Amino acid sequence: MGAPVRPPSVRALLVVLLLPLTGLAGPGSASKKAQSRAEADTVLAQVANGAPVPPATSRLRYLREEAYAAEEIGPILRTTHEERTRRNLVALLASLGARSGEPTLVKMTTDGDSAVRMYAAQGLARLGSRNTAAVLPLLQDKSSGVRREAARALGASRNPKMGKPLMAAVKDEQDLEVRAALLEAVGASGDAKQKAALKTYLDSDSESTRFAAARGLCRLGAPEGFAFAQKLLGNSDKFVRRQGLVLFEGVPAKKASPLLTPLLKDADRTLAASAARVLYQGGDAASLDWLVLASWNAKGEEKLVYEKELETLQLADDRRKAILRKAGVAP
Numbered sequence: 554m555g556a557p558v559r560p561p562s563v564r565a566l567l568v569v570l571l572l573p574l575t576g577l578a579g580p581g582s583a584s585k586k587a588q589s590r591a592e593a594d595t596v597l598a599q600v601a602n603g604a605p606v607p608p609a610t611s612r613l614r615y616l617r618e619e620a621y622a623a624e625e626i627g628p629i630l631r632t633t634h635e636e637r638t639r640r641n642l643v644a645l646l647a648s649l650g651a652r653s654g655e656p657t658l659v660k661m662t663t664d665g666d667s668a669v670r671m672y673a674a675q676g677l678a679r680l681g682s683r684n685t686a687a688v689l690p691l692l693q694d695k696s697s698g699v700r701r702e703a704a705r706a707l708g709a710s711r712n713p714k715m716g717k718p719l720m721a722a723v724k725d726e727q728d729l730e731v732r733a734a735l736l737e738a739v740g741a742s743g744d745a746k747q748k749a750a751l752k753t754y755l756d757s758d759s760e761s762t763r764f765a766a767a768r769g770l771c772r773l774g775a776p777e778g779f780a781f782a783q784k785l786l787g788n789s790d791k792f793v794r795r796q797g798l799v800l801f802e803g804v805p806a807k808k809a810s811p812l813l814t815p816l817l818k819d820a821d822r823t824l825a826a827s828a829a830r831v832l833y834q835g836g837d838a839a840s841l842d843w844l845v846l847a848s849w850n851a852k853g854e855e856k857l858v859y860e861k862e863l864e865t866l867q868l869a870d871d872r873r874k875a876i877l878r879k880a881g882v883a884p
Contacts, residue, residue, distance in 0.1 A: 593618040597625055600641050601633065610648040623654030630657065640668045647676030655680055659687045667696035674702035678709040685710050692722045700726070701734045708738025716744020723754075733765035740769030740778075741803055748775050755781065768800045774808050783812060791821050798827055806835035817843065822851075822858050830862040841866070845876045849883075 593616055600609045613622045626646045633639055643661050646654045654676065661673035674691055677684065688710075691703035704722070707715040719739045726732045736754060739747050747769075754766035755777065763781075770778025778800065785797025798816070801809045809832065816828035826844065833840035845868070848859035863873075877883035 589616045589618055590621060592616060593622050594625070597622060597629065600645055601629060601638055603638070603641075606641055606645045606648065609645055613649060619649040619651040620653045623649050623651035623657070626654065627657040630661075636666060639666065640672065643669045643672040643676075647672045647679065650676075650679045652680060655682055655684070658682075659684055662687045662691060667694070667699055670694065671696065671698045671702050674699060674706045678702065678706035681709045681711065682706065683710055683712065685712055685715055689718060692718065697728045697731050700728070701731045704731065704734040704738040708741030711741070711743055713742055713744040716742040716747045720747050720750050729759055729761050733761045736762065736765035736769045737772070738769075740772030743773070745773055748773055751775070752777055764796070764800070768802070771800045771804050774804075779812065786812065786816075791824065794821065795824055795827065798824060798831065801831050801835070804831075804835055806832045806837035806840070809835055810837065822855055826858045826862045830865060833866065841868070842876050842880070845873055846880055846882070849877060
């Protein structure tokens with residue numbers, strides 16, 4: 554007598570039922586995803602074998618596999634010991650801006666290689682990571698590059714509690730570039746209690762220090778910062794005026810608008826385009842429409858001025874088309 558026949562399990566029945574559906578899915582779903590994942594694996598393997606990082610980042614973004622690649626880099630790093638390869642992998646991870654890579658970036662802040670620590674801090678800054686406990690020790694790092702990127706990461710956390718340790722680090726910092734990053738980060742942190750301390754650096758002998766202090770004050774909405782910026786914007790030299798505009802990077806559009814909106818009509822179209830981009834990044838959605846329409850109507854080299862800012866914003870084609878349709882200038 555043969556063995557009793559067992560009824561099929563629920564899982565087995567589901568597999569049987571779903572098989573026809575997976576066949577119908579075609580290249581538009583599961584198979585397409587598998588293909589993009591396979592290509593992402595190839596890109597990672599190429600970087601692990603010495604391929605440059607920027608093209609790899611661009612390709613992974615095109616494939617929309619940033620999160621997948623970020624998850625895969627962690628295990629690769631655990632078995633990779635060659636210095637240059639590790640640096641490239643962490644640099645790639647930092648450039649992807651994928652939240653799934655945050656745990657690996659945090660771990661890399663304690664790596665023995667200063668370049669790896671620097672890239673880790675860069676990545677955490679790009680994410681606006683709130684994991685400040687991992688970054689704070691890097692303010693005392695022996696490498697100036699690590700200290701600089703740590704300052705930017707702490708500022709990007711938008712945590713007002715970071716203002717005090719950042720300001721304390723300014724007092725002991727001898728490297729002018731790092732000091733500037735620290736002062737700007739104080740403003741980015743949103744700690745209004747540090748306004749008075751920042752003001753003292755407006756009288757520094759170092760131009761970069763004065764500029765950074767003004768930028769920090771602008772980010773905190775302090776009148777002294779805006780007054781400093783307004784003097785630069787009123788200069789006859791277009792390059793000085795563009796420096797003044799830089800002070801508004803990261804400033805909410807509601808605070809920056811009174812000074813920046815008039816610049817949209819400025820004869821220096823580079824200044825006008827940059828002002829629109831800064832306003833949009835500060836929360837003024839209408840400024841993106843302005844940029845797209847300005848580019849649509851521009852000709853020759855002037856068009857490139859607007860496209861440069863739109864490229865910085867990584868504007869998707871469908872978003873551009875929607876703006877043009879809304880304005881009635883494109884089907």
